[in-house]
Amino acid sequence: MATMTATNGHANGHSADGHSKGKMLNLTLQVWRQKNATAKGRMEEYKLKGVSTEMSFLEMLDMLNEQLIKEGKDPVAFDHDCREGICGMCGAMVNGYAHGPDEATTLCQTHMRSFSDGETITIEPWRAKAFPVIKDLAVDRTSFERIIQSGGYVSIGTGGAPDGNSIPIPKEAADKAMDAAQCIGCGACVAACPNASAMLFTSAKISHLAHLPQGQVERRERAANMIRAMDELGFGNCTNHGECEAVCPKEIKMENIALMNREYFRVLV
């Protein structure tokens, strides 16, 4: 039996020949540049060579930024964190599509193999009245926080909860709740909607809790408060374009919006 030696396998990001795997692309990037919330923005063009098809879209932006810094230019600001498609921090309009061309995929999980050599790629921030630009591709999504704060919870404190198995929940209900609860709050639905509506986001939370026994006690107030907050924050209404569902990286369905509308009727009657 061989004992351990101190080669720790891959050299932490270095393949044997020091280069990235995959095919290499040369790209033209059209990127929205805006210094801050009040400055006027514009598209700027950059050439980027030797982009591996194995790289993620954000790694391509990292590469662009290293190049811009070397050229003495201001790097492109963009939000990102987990880079595994779950935190909801990243997002941009890529060639007009929220999170880029791939279905059910966040921008960080979009890979450069989805693009071709010589392609021009346009990259813009989410555009919505309720999501003001902070800088370049980074936007302020505090409005989503306000919607959740207005009622996206079960009003219990810590402690005193009954045994987790004391209320059986049919598997189908738990699964439906989970389907809706998968929303990552990225804002792609708002960015893709011609009305900049937040109804898919809001309905996902209302639907998640409406499917569970724990959500029943405050069901009416929750829907009323969250819908009111959504309206007050400057989001538009749903006119059934379906763009939100088409771009949602977590495949949240528009049936949640239908459910939310039913919840709203419950409040009215």
Added chain:
Amino acid sequence: MATVLDSKVPSGPLGEKWEKHKFESKLVNPANRRKFSVIVVGTGLAGASAAASLGDMGYKVKAFCFQDSPRRAHSIAAQGGINAAKNYRNDGDSTYRLFYDTIKGGDYRAREANVHRLAEVSTNIIDQCVAQGVPFAREYGGLLDNRSFGGAQVSRTFYARGQTGQQLLLGAYSALSRQIHLKNVEMHTRTEMLDVVIIGGRARGIITRNLVTGAVERHVADAVLLCTGGYGNVFFLSTNAQGCNVTATWRAHRRGAFFANPCYTQIHPTCIPVHGEDQSKLTLMSESLRNDGRVWVPKAKGDKRPAADIPDAERDYFLERKYPAFGNLVPRDIASRNAKEVCDEGRGVGDGQAVYLDFAASIQRVGEDVIRDRYGNLFDMYAKITAENPYKTPMQIYPAVHYTMGGLWVDYNLQSTIPGLFVLGEANFSDHGANRLGASALMQGLADGYFVIPYTLGNYLGGTKLDPVDANAPEFGATENEVNERVTKLLSIKGNKTPLAFHKELGKIMWNDCGMARNKAGLESALKRIPELREEFWNNINVSGEAGEFNQQLERAGRVADFLEFGELFAKDALIREESCGGHFREEHQTEEGEAKRDDDNFAHVAAYEWTGKSGAQTRNVEQLVFENVKLTQRSYK
């Protein structure tokens, strides 16, 4: 002269310590709580649950996160599940067994009393989360489902598809959002803590930078809670989020908080292999996959045939072969080292640095639909990253840095060596010893936040006479000046190398010399090269932009600067710990079979480092671990 560390573990039988301690703890009456202000830094499972619970109790809470929403903290990425000793399966689980498995899994380097408390409150966590509306997986009869995880022979892991961390965090986030709505918690997003302010020997506030405007601000409190996660990103490539950093805990360390066991790092066995130089992170594939996936490599060296063309007789299911009792579900450190070993032998697949995780047998047994129901999102994620279909061809996996067991030293009350500074979750060192079992990080974060700190913080605030302090105190001014000077310095150097370039270079040193297997020569080399790199950093860093704006280069530069000091302490600790235990594997200390060989006579202790004014010159203090209930044996999963 080394400081004597008092763990403040209560006396009495193991199972009665926590109850006794809760009863003996001082209380703050409900009407008085609003007079106390508490700062919570970080909003992952530990921070969000603590802020929500303390806000609910009536304390005046200020919470901080660097992301644009508390919901984005990296707890969100935990996939597989959360352990709890519910024994819903009737398969022999108990509080004591969860305690025992965790102590053993941690290779006997954790504190017994803390771990037993963790096992005790584990069941409350599940109840709390269900009541919040966390949609855990259920069986057709409506009861909660469980799965198995590494290092345990019972089924005690609760899960929400492959997104358990997300759902638990959204539960804590919803509770926090409610407290924000009720104005019990004041939330500061896109705000980074850059220092802690000490007045009269106690933590009395923090200095922050608003990441949008660049404004440096002072925040006063009666206690400060750091819930800022681990330091895995010292390796540059890890499964951590890009923003994860050591800055909050490192700044506290430099102000007097001891840093414990920095060399304890968990290298997770099932991650997607590295693709190249421009890679920014590694992606984990949940350990739960090892319930149904079989790990193998070809028996022959250099066998380059596609997996499907290699007959069963020519495959080496090495975990099943070597560890028949636990098979593919051995703990993470063991699975990782064995993967490295077969790759070092030249039997790795793909580019040589990967092993197969094969679902063919399970798909044949239970059908593709069942596998999709269990792991669909993980399979989709794998397919997106690699452009391969894991339903048809086996996944390729390789170990990657995932979790850090070390952290700021805390006593039984989760208080650091700075009075008034508490540390929760991954940021502290306390519960996982030298190796963490799967599905235990979520458990610890929520245990600390929901069920431990509400008692121990009350004990501190109720039992301490705190002088009134305001933001004009000279200590606030002095600390703020230091923060400003540092920011100015970083921007003024105008060198030739970017923060990313320095971070990558540090990562390579750490991975090569302080990674899965460590030896004296490598660690000594790291101890030479890290200070050199740090020196170069402070002479040649190029941070673009200005202080008074949204500046992500500046953010990274500050974090890398702290990693460049922390990495040195990491290597120092790894060099001094002349034994192998859990995730810390020293080549000089292994059995003939290549298993980790502990030295209980000399190293059954916590190493807690004290800042003495210069990086690398920390004093090593020791907390002897006392095992009154568990007998120390060599771990065996055979």
